[in-house]
Amino acid sequence: MQLLDGKATAQKIREELKVAVDRRKEGGQKIPHLAAVLVGSDGGSLTYVNAKVKACDQIGFHSSLIKYDDTVTEKDLLEKVNELNNDNNIDGFIVQLPLPSHIDELKVTQAIDPLKDVDGFHPENLGKMVLNLPGFLPATPAGILQLLKRNNINTSGKDCIVIGRSNIVGMPLSIMLGRNNNPGNCTVTLAHSRTKNLKQKVLNSDIIIAAIGVPGFVTADMVKKDAVVIDVGTTRVKDDSKKNGWSLKGDVDFNNVAQKCSYITPVPGGVGPMTIASLMINTLYSMELRGK
Numbered sequence: 001m002q003l004l005d006g007k008a009t010a011q012k013i014r015e016e017l018k019v020a021v022d023r024r025k026e027g028g029q030k031i032p033h034l035a036a037v038l039v040g041s042d043g044g045s046l047t048y049v050n051a052k053v054k055a056c057d058q059i060g061f062h063s064s065l066i067k068y069d070d071t072v073t074e075k076d077l078l079e080k081v082n083e084l085n086n087d088n089n090i091d092g093f094i095v096q097l098p099l100p101s102h103i104d105e106l107k108v109t110q111a112i113d114p115l116k117d118v119d120g121f122h123p124e125n126l127g128k129m130v131l132n133l134p135g136f137l138p139a140t141p142a143g144i145l146q147l148l149k150r151n152n153i154n155t156s157g158k159d160c161i162v163i164g165r166s167n168i169v170g171m172p173l174s175i176m177l178g179r180n181n182n183p184g185n186c187t188v189t190l191a192h193s194r195t196k197n198l199k200q201k202v203l204n205s206d207i208i209i210a211a212i213g214v215p216g217f218v219t220a221d222m223v224k225k226d227a228v229v230i231d232v233g234t235t236r237v238k239d240d241s242k243k244n245g246w247s248l249k250g251d252v253d254f255n256n257v258a259q260k261c262s263y264i265t266p267v268p269g270g271v272g273p274m275t276i277a278s279l280m281i282n283t284l285y286s287m288e289l290r291g292k
């Protein structure tokens with residue numbers, strides 16, 4: 001079994017982006033500026049947003065973090081989105097999800113200028129992704145494709161199962177892996193809560209992507225020998241041995257599945273850092289899309 005080291009791969013991507021930023025500086029071109037909007041005090045979201053800001057610092061991008069209490073109104077949040085859309089200094093921005101239940105996530109996502117939508121969540125960018133047209137790709141699926149590509153994993157003609165049909169991971173990833181691209185050209189099954197005979201379908205798969213948020217859901221008896229296993233899960237579970245009282249658990253029973261598969265992503269240090277690296281790639285790409 002080989003570990004798909006997202007932390008090391010993301011570090012390599014950050015180094016490549018830093019070279020590109022240094023070149024822009026030397027040429028007197030604008031340095032990308034990413035803004036992140038965080039609503040509320042969810043520990044997981046705070047960790048992710050801080051990691052995004054830190055990655056910007058490492059690469060040399062400018063960044064701004066805009067925080068709101070979870071009592072912020074939808075109207076105020078939409079006004080901020082509008083302000084960021086019109087701020088020429090901001091090249092791309094994200095609104096960290098999930099949002100509190102009184103705010104309509106789709107409304108907020110749709111209000112973002114598609115040319116600044118570095119998360120790739122706007123319907124226009126999702127539509128472009130489906131048609132294989134230039135646009136922002138959603139960060140987690142794009143990060144998984146980078147991880148497969150940079151580790152020379154051949155996906156062409158393989159049977160792939162994506163477990164979980166979320167708008168930000170499972171649904172777009174199922175489309176991206178089925179396209180005539182490299183990575184891609186898989187025969188994809190998108191499994192969800194109503195899927196019949198899930199165990200058998202997973203057992204038949206060469207590539208397994210688990211993105212449901214249920215710790216340890218994929219067990220060794222579901223995995224074919226030498227399958228490639230990608231774990232998108234990051235659930236905080238109580239862990240008294242840790243100083244902060246919790247640890248991150250993936251959707252895959254890592255210790256047992258690792259004995260059977262050919263490649264596997266760890267949690268943490270697998271898909272998570274790759275999501276942030278993809279956001280950074282999109283942020284640099286925003287300059288190109290906006291002609292800067």
Ligand code: GUN
Binds near residue numbers: 097275
């Ligand atoms: N919540 C979980 N993943 C993401 C992501 O990639 N972007 C944003 N904005 N929110 C998220």
